[in-house]
Amino acid sequence: MSIKFLAEDDRPREKFLLKGKNSLSDSELLAIIMGSGSKDETAVELARKILASVNHSWNQLSLLTVKDLTKFKGVGEVKAISIATALEIGKRRANQEIPEKPQISGSRDAYDILKFHLSDLRTEEFWALFLNQSNKVIHIAQLTQGGINQSIVDIRILFKTALEHFSTGIIISHNHPSGNLKPSKEDIDITKKIKEAGALLNIQLLDHLIITQNSYISFADEGIL
Incomplete structure (x- = not known):
C-alpha cells in the first residue's frame, strides 16, 4: 500500500x-x-x-x-x-564517550585481543576480527566451536558477518589445545579458501593466527598466507 x-x-x-x-x-x-x-x-x-x-x-x-x-x-x-x-x-x-576501537598494526596486536578468547580452551574454536579501512577492529565474533581436534568454519557465515559490519578486512584465528603450533593441511586449505572468497567480495584476509596456551603463529608473518 x-x-x-x-x-x-x-x-x-x-x-x-x-x-x-x-x-x-x-x-x-x-x-x-x-x-x-x-x-x-x-x-x-x-x-x-x-x-x-x-x-x-x-x-x-x-x-x-x-x-x-x-x-x-x-x-x-x-x-x-x-x-x-x-x-x-x-x-x-x-x-557518552565512544570507546576507541583497537587498531591492528601487526600480528601481536591481533594476538593480544584473541588470546583472552582462545588460549586456555580444551577444544578448538574459530574466531574472527572484523576490521575497517583503518585496520581498526569493529567487531569480534566466535564462529564455530569444535571437538577435541578441529573446528570447521562455515565460510558463508564468516563473510555474511563481514558484510553485515561493512568490514574491509578480516583476521581469522583458531586454537590448538594440543600446544602444537604447526598448521595442519586443513588449516592451510581453509585459509586459502577464505582468502579466495574474500578476494571476490573485496574483503581482504589479513592474517590467520593459530593460538596455544602461551604462544601463537601468524600465517602472514610466516609468509604462508
Whole structure:
C-alpha cells in the first residue's frame, strides 16, 4: 500500500520502514514518539506546532517540563513523559564517550585481543576480527566451536558477518589445545579458501593466527598466507 493512502499518524512509521530513519523530518520523529495526535490534529500536525513553539530546536524542547508540554492540546502526561524520556536518552547518548576501537598494526596486536578468547580452551574454536579501512577492529565474533581436534568454519557465515559490519578486512584465528603450533593441511586449505572468497567480495584476509596456551603463529608473518 502506498504511504499516501495511510492515516497520517501511520505514515511516519511506514516511511521509517520503507526509507529509513534518516528520511524522517523532525516533526515526523516527534510524531512517532507521541504515537497519536488529538481529535483535531494528527500527530504530525501536533508535532509541528510543538516544534514551532521552540523554534524547531531539540535543545529548547528538552528544557520544557512535563507541565509545559501538557499545555498543548492533545498532549497528556503519558505523551509528555515519552517526549521528555526520548530527549533525555538523546542527551545521555551525546554525553557518552565512544570507546576507541583497537587498531591492528601487526600480528601481536591481533594476538593480544584473541588470546583472552582462545588460549586456555580444551577444544578448538574459530574466531574472527572484523576490521575497517583503518585496520581498526569493529567487531569480534566466535564462529564455530569444535571437538577435541578441529573446528570447521562455515565460510558463508564468516563473510555474511563481514558484510553485515561493512568490514574491509578480516583476521581469522583458531586454537590448538594440543600446544602444537604447526598448521595442519586443513588449516592451510581453509585459509586459502577464505582468502579466495574474500578476494571476490573485496574483503581482504589479513592474517590467520593459530593460538596455544602461551604462544601463537601468524600465517602472514610466516609468509604462508
